[in-house]
Amino acid sequence: MSAAQPVVPPATIGMLGGGQLGKYALMAANAMGYRTIVVDPDEHAPAAVVANSHVRAPYDDPDALDVLAAECAVVTTEFENAPSAALERLARSVKVAPSASSVAVAQDRIVEKTFMVDHGIEVGPFVAIPVSGAAGDVVEDARRMAREGAVVKTARLGYDGKGQRRVSSVAELEAALDDFAGVDVIVEALLELRTEISVLVARTSDGATVTWPVAENIHVDGILDLSVVPARVGPRLATDAERIATSVADALDYVGVLAVELFVVADDRPGAGGAPRLLVNEIAPRPHNSGHWTLDANVTSQFEQQVRAVCGLGLGSTAMTAPAAAMVNLLGDLWFLPNADGSVGDPVEPDWAAVLADPDATLHLYGKTTPRPGRKMGHLTVTADSPTAAAGRATALRHAL
Structure with a gap:
C-alpha cells in the first residue's frame, strides 16, 4: 500500500500501547467504522476495553507484532517509548505512523534538543553528559548552570517529573549525576x-x-x-x-x-x-x-x-x-x-x-x-x-x- 493511498473503514488499525490516549483514539476509530487491535501487556489496559481485540504481550513481542502486521492496514502508537525496533519491524510489512525515526527523536532528550538546534528551532541552554563522560569544558558549563539553577534529566524514559532533579549548586549537580550514573543525562538551564x-x-x-x-x-x-x-x-x-x-x-x-x-x-x-x-x-x-x-x-x-x-x-x-x-x-x-x-x-x-x-x-x-x-x-x-x-x-x- 502506498503512503498516499488512504486507509478507510472497515480496515483494521493497530495500536501499540493501551493507556488512556490509546483508549480515546480507538474509540474515535471505532466510531468511524474501523476495526481495532491493541497490544499491551496489562490485562486491565484502558484501551483494551474498547478495542475489538487485545493482544496481551510486551510491545516488542515478535508474535504480537506479527499479528499487527498480518491484520492491520496501519499501526500507530499512543506513547513515545514504543521500541524503535518494533516500529521498524512493523514498517517492513505494514504502514506505520508516526515513523520509527520520528518517534526516536522524542525518545532521547539529547537527540531531541540536538535535532531542534540542527533545524534552527530555538531551545533553552543545555549540555549533554553521556555515560561515557563529557569533555572538560562541557562539565564546566554544567557546573556554571548548576550554580545559577538547572534541571538534571535522564536522556531517556523520564516523564511526569520522573527521571529529573533540580539543582542549585555544584554539589547538588554531582549528587544528581551520581544518582543517574550509568545513563546519559542532559543538564538544562533553569529558566525564568x-x-x-x-x-x-x-x-x-x-x-x-x-x-x-x-x-x-x-x-x-x-x-x-x-x-x-x-x-x-x-x-x-x-x-x-x-x-x-x-x-x-x-x-x-x-x-x-x-x-x-x-x-x-x-x-x-x-x-x-x-x-x-x-x-x-x-x-x-x-x-x-x-x-x-x-x-x-x-x-x-x-x-x-x-x-x-x-x-x-x-x-x-x-x-x-x-x-x-x-x-x-x-x-x-x-x-x-x-x-x-x-x-x-x-x-x-x-x-x-x-x-x-x-x-x-x-x-x-x-x-x-x-x-x-x-x-x-x-x-x-x-x-x-x-x-x-x-x-x-x-x-x-x-x-x-
Whole structure:
C-alpha cells in the first residue's frame, strides 16, 4: 500500500500501547467504522476495553507484532517509548505512523534538543553528559548552570517529573549525576518562565497540517495540572507558537498528531528589551494530555484527528465549539483522604455528583483499576465565556471532590 493511498473503514488499525490516549483514539476509530487491535501487556489496559481485540504481550513481542502486521492496514502508537525496533519491524510489512525515526527523536532528550538546534528551532541552554563522560569544558558549563539553577534529566524514559532533579549548586549537580550514573543525562538551564504553552499539530504524509488553538499549561511537581484554551498570551505569540510547532512537524516529516511544548521567557538578548521569546521544551509524538479539552470543545478531537492523519484522510476542522475551555487532571491523590492522625487510609471513590451536575463540565475517567498518588486517573473539562472563568470553574469543581 502506498503512503498516499488512504486507509478507510472497515480496515483494521493497530495500536501499540493501551493507556488512556490509546483508549480515546480507538474509540474515535471505532466510531468511524474501523476495526481495532491493541497490544499491551496489562490485562486491565484502558484501551483494551474498547478495542475489538487485545493482544496481551510486551510491545516488542515478535508474535504480537506479527499479528499487527498480518491484520492491520496501519499501526500507530499512543506513547513515545514504543521500541524503535518494533516500529521498524512493523514498517517492513505494514504502514506505520508516526515513523520509527520520528518517534526516536522524542525518545532521547539529547537527540531531541540536538535535532531542534540542527533545524534552527530555538531551545533553552543545555549540555549533554553521556555515560561515557563529557569533555572538560562541557562539565564546566554544567557546573556554571548548576550554580545559577538547572534541571538534571535522564536522556531517556523520564516523564511526569520522573527521571529529573533540580539543582542549585555544584554539589547538588554531582549528587544528581551520581544518582543517574550509568545513563546519559542532559543538564538544562533553569529558566525564568512567564508561562508554559503547548501546540498540537496534525500532519499527513503529503504534508497537510492543521493546528489547534494554543493551550496555556500549569504543572505541579512535574505533572500537568491545568490547561486553559485559548492561551492568555496574545494573538501574535500564539501565531508564532503555531508556526514553530508546524516547522517541527515538517522537519520530522511527521505523520499523526504531535504535541510541541514551549516556554515563554523574557528575551534578554541585546536589543530585545525583554520581549516574550518562545523556546521549545520538548515534543510528544502522539496525542497529548494538554489536548484532552478537544474532546469536549472542538469540532475535531485530537484523537479523531490522529486516526485521520495516520490513515491519510482529510484533516478535520480545529475550530472551538465554545469561547474557552479548561481541563484539570484528576490524579490518584483524590482517592486518598487523610485520617485524623494525618495518615492516609484506603482509597475512597470521590463523589462525582457535583461535576456531573454541572451542564458546562464533562467528566472523563480512564477506567484504571488501582488509584495511586500521582497517577492520572481521569480529567474534567469545563467550557465558559473566557479562559479565566473556565479555569476557575474547573479548579473549583475538582476542589469540591
